[in-house]
Amino acid sequence: MPKIKLAEKTITQIKEVCAKFNHEEGELINVLHQVQGRLGYLPAEVQEVIARELNMSVAKVYGVVTFYSFFTMLPQGEFPISICMGTACYVRGAEQVLSEFKRQLKIEVGETSADGKFSLSSLRCVGACGLAPVVTVGEKVYGRVSPQQVSKIIAEYQEGCPAESKSA
Amino acid sequence: MEMINLTIDNKSIVVKKGTTILEAAASIGVDIPTLCHMHLHDMNIENKPGGCRVCVVEVKGRRNLAPACCTEATEGMEISSHSIRAINARRTIVELILSDHPSDCLVCAKSGNCELQDLAHHLGIREIHYQGEQSHYREDTSPAIIREMDKCILCRRCETMCNEVQTVGVLSTINRGFEAVVSPAFEMNLDHSSCTYCGQCVAVCPTGALTEVDQTGAVIRALSDPEKTVVVQTAPAVRAALGEEFGLPAGTLVTGKMAAALRRLGFNYVFDTDFAADLTIMEEGTELLERLNKYLAGDQNVKLPILTSCCPAWVKFFEHHFPELKDIPSTARSPQQMFGSIAKTYFADKMQVKRENLVVVSIMPCVAKKYESSREEFSVDGNPDVDYALTTRELAQLINLANIDFKSLPDEEFDQPLGESTGAGVIFGTTGGVIEAAVRTAYEVQTGKSLDRLDFEELRGMEGLRKATIDFDGLPINIGIAHGLGNARKLLEEIKNGKSEFHAIEIMSCPGGCIGGGGQPYHHGNVEILKKRQKALYAEDQSKTIRKSHENPYIKKLYEEFLGEPLSDKAHHLLHTEYFDRS
Ligand code: SF4
Ligand code: SF4
Ligand code: SF4
Ligand code: FES
Ligand code: FES
Numbered sequence: 206m207p208k209i210k211l212a213e214k215t216i217t218q219i220k221e222v223c224a225k226f227n228h229e230e231g232e233l234i235n236v237l238h239q240v241q242g243r244l245g246y247l248p249a250e251v252q253e254v255i256a257r258e259l260n261m262s263v264a265k266v267y268g269v270v271t272f273y274s275f276f277t278m279l280p281q282g283e284f285p286i287s288i289c290m291g292t293a294c295y296v297r298g299a300e301q302v303l304s305e306f307k308r309q310l311k312i313e314v315g316e317t318s319a320d321g322k323f324s325l326s327s328l329r330c331v332g333a334c335g336l337a338p339v340v341t342v343g344e345k346v347y348g349r350v351s352p353q354q355v356s357k358i359i360a361e362y363q364e365g366c367p368a369e370s371k372s373a
Numbered sequence: 374m375e376m377i378n379l380t381i382d383n384k385s386i387v388v389k390k391g392t393t394i395l396e397a398a399a400s401i402g403v404d405i406p407t408l409c410h411m412h413l414h415d416m417n418i419e420n421k422p423g424g425c426r427v428c429v430v431e432v433k434g435r436r437n438l439a440p441a442c443c444t445e446a447t448e449g450m451e452i453s454s455h456s457i458r459a460i461n462a463r464r465t466i467v468e469l470i471l472s473d474h475p476s477d478c479l480v481c482a483k484s485g486n487c488e489l490q491d492l493a494h495h496l497g498i499r500e501i502h503y504q505g506e507q508s509h510y511r512e513d514t515s516p517a518i519i520r521e522m523d524k525c526i527l528c529r530r531c532e533t534m535c536n537e538v539q540t541v542g543v544l545s546t547i548n549r550g551f552e553a554v555v556s557p558a559f560e561m562n563l564d565h566s567s568c569t570y571c572g573q574c575v576a577v578c579p580t581g582a583l584t585e586v587d588q589t590g591a592v593i594r595a596l597s598d599p600e601k602t603v604v605v606q607t608a609p610a611v612r613a614a615l616g617e618e619f620g621l622p623a624g625t626l627v628t629g630k631m632a633a634a635l636r637r638l639g640f641n642y643v644f645d646t647d648f649a650a651d652l653t654i655m656e657e658g659t660e661l662l663e664r665l666n667k668y669l670a671g672d673q674n675v676k677l678p679i680l681t682s683c684c685p686a687w688v689k690f691f692e693h694h695f696p697e698l699k700d701i702p703s704t705a706r707s708p709q710q711m712f713g714s715i716a717k718t719y720f721a722d723k724m725q726v727k728r729e730n731l732v733v734v735s736i737m738p739c740v741a742k743k744y745e746s747s748r749e750e751f752s753v754d755g756n757p758d759v760d761y762a763l764t765t766r767e768l769a770q771l772i773n774l775a776n777i778d779f780k781s782l783p784d785e786e787f788d789q790p791l792g793e794s795t796g797a798g799v800i801f802g803t804t805g806g807v808i809e810a811a812v813r814t815a816y817e818v819q820t821g822k823s824l825d826r827l828d829f830e831e832l833r834g835m836e837g838l839r840k841a842t843i844d845f846d847g848l849p850i851n852i853g854i855a856h857g858l859g860n861a862r863k864l865l866e867e868i869k870n871g872k873s874e875f876h877a878i879e880i881m882s883c884p885g886g887c888i889g890g891g892g893q894p895y896h897h898g899n900v901e902i903l904k905k906r907q908k909a910l911y912a913e914d915q916s917k918t919i920r921k922s923h924e925n926p927y928i929k930k931l932y933e934e935f936l937g938e939p940l941s942d943k944a945h946h947l948l949h950t951e952y953f954d955r956s
Binding site: 249252261262263264265266267268271272 | 536541542543544545546547548549556557558559566
């Protein structure tokens with residue numbers, strides 16, 4: 206098994222989250238959610254610490270991480286962009302929106318742009334079908350997005366960094 | 374106790390509340406097909422994900438068919454187990470499974486033993502009406518187990534064995550939907566994980582997704598090489614199970630036929646691991662007494678309890694999970710490795726065969742023995758003490774290949790000097806057997822008296838955790854027994870917390886011990902088979918004139934001519950080992 210080589214500070218952060226949930230196996234999803242919130246992603250070493258803290262097997266932790274598309278093992282860009290690929294969004298053109306993001310950022314789904322600013326992922330229905338197609342950047346939600354709007358959205362983040370859009 | 378009245382196929386029946394439809398049907402001899410479900414009765418092992426739906430039955434008044442394995446019987450239920458609707462649903466389900474399954478039956482290692490193949494056969498599937506994408510996963514080969522996940526049907530039995538029963542936790546379902554598969558964390562290869570190679574996942578996998586590494590080809594090549602002298606050793610549990618592969622009832626002892634078959638396959642010497650089991654008792658038993666007497670003399674630092682070390686999966690388990698306890702197990706090598714070591718020194722010298730021209734093959738009930746024989750410390754200048762470790766199933770394969778009519782073979786004897794064994798060596802194959810063998814010798818050596826009874830019923834049985842106190846002529850010796858690594862873990866936690874009351878503990882990884890090993894004929898979830906194999910071993914022990922390891926004349930001779938005495942420098946060098954921190 207890979208030996209853990211995380212910064213002491215990171216390990217402490219993870220342990221804090223696990224302690225907050227009483228080291229309960231049943232809280233795994235919440236633990237993963239919060240740890241990803243703090244670190245941005247869940248690399249193998251992080252999953253090992255979580256497995257140890259919750260006294261469960263790392264295979265099970267990995268099983269959960271790979272089950273939910275929300276979790277990611279790859280580092281996220283400063284502004285993680287997600288495109289909903291749920292049915293409603295799909296029929297209203299999400300695919301064209303996604304390819305426009307890919308084209309402009311020159312990255313594929315799951316990748317991060319060279320400058321570390323943007324990463325791209327696709328989601329299943331985010332529950333805002335009335336606004337389809339839906340795109341989120343960090344916590345900010347954009348509705349009825351057309352391929353034409355893509356460059357505008359990207360530009361918003363290229364200039365400054367609107368603090369409210371940073372992921373929590 | 375609340376009772377429930379229901380009818381199955383128009384037969385009235387009364388069952389306890391909480392009984393599933395499947396169990397209720399079985400109790401009146403109605404056989405409902407299952408695939409994902411597995412229940413090892415008496416062992417508390419059950420896999421009940423309710424995922425495959427092959428077991429659906431029709432319940433009067435219900436719109437949907439009910440999965441029998443995970444639906445409780447309720448008052449007044451009227452069940453029809455084989456209605457047209459149920460049968461059609463089963464056929465559709467099996468066809469859907471097959472639509473994402475390689476059509477490899479003709480060349481699959483599991484062919485003839487595959488539960489999916491059986492099911493398709495019983496349901497008369499002749500055509501697959503669904504065409505879909507086929508999943509492709511890379512094959513993963515380790516020293517003992519091959520994973521071909523294209524053949525996985527996601528029944529999750531292996532997951533239950535690895536997590537709940539063995540508490541090793543290597544396997545988990547990962548990904549979702551079409552991508553879902555059972556895998557170690559981060560899709561790493563099994564040999565990078567903490568897999569113990571116990572093979573219990575292999576033992577329960579209904580399909581060819583998990584199989585052992587096949588070494589029959591290598592053995593055939595060795596047998597046909599005129600330069601090589603090929604010797605074979607057979608583990609105790611093999612003789613109590615091999616017959617099943619040839620249609621003999623479970624529990625038939627085939628010791629003599631097995632020796633005859635091996636001779637016909639061309640092995641130059643047919644020896645017995647039971648001989649090495651007797652040798653193990655000499656070394657391990659002496660070690661136990663040495664530690665015990667130091668302790669009785671007031672030495673506070675002595676490591677007790679002593680733990681047996683015959684099972685390689687168990688060894689790998691504590692190396693990964695309890696490295697801080699690694700100086701507690703006996704340092705004695707397993708019988709397989711003791712045999713290899715003695716064969717390639719003592720026996721090779723006697724026969725004047727060069728080490729590299731002597732090939733040692735072992736026949737084992739076990740998958741982990743393949744891994745054990747590949748451990749570096751068990752080789753000299755790159756030449757392993759044991760060259761190939763075949764499973765009981767692989768031996769059956771060789772016998773079939775050579776067209777030997779196994780059932781009509783005469784009984785033959787093992788060769789000497791490494792084929793003589795006592796009853797104590799034979800019972801090594803079952804849970805409780807190693808420690809009983811040790812007690813028979815340790816008692817007599819310690820007290821200087823001879824035992825008036827040899828059957829220690831208090832050490833026998835099938836419960837996962839057992840304990841007994843044996844009176845060593847006024848000195849009470851506390852003994853613990855665990856089989857299944859989850860049970861072993863409990864005893865290890867006690868030791869770690871300084872709470873263990875035991876002087877000696879026997880541990881075997883497989884439920885039932887080696888009789889239930891990962892390399893044995895498939896039991897398909899029938900625990901009765903294990904009990905019959907166990908009985909067979911105790912019967913063989915009973916039938917032996919010599920039943921104590923230290924009375925084996927060839928063992929005595931081995932010490933006189935070669936080793937000196939137990940725990941001598943030479944014995945240490947050839948018969949003992951060390952353990953590593955793999956955490
Ligand atoms: S061999 Fe044993 S430890 Fe390894 S994956 Fe299978 S059940 Fe788990
Ligand atoms: S590998 Fe075998 S036992 Fe495990 S889930 Fe797949 S089919 Fe079932
Ligand atoms: S109990 Fe026996 S068959 Fe099972 S892993 Fe251990 S040595 Fe092998
Ligand atoms: S499908 Fe996109 S929000 Fe529901
Ligand atoms: S056997 Fe009942 S659902 Fe699989």
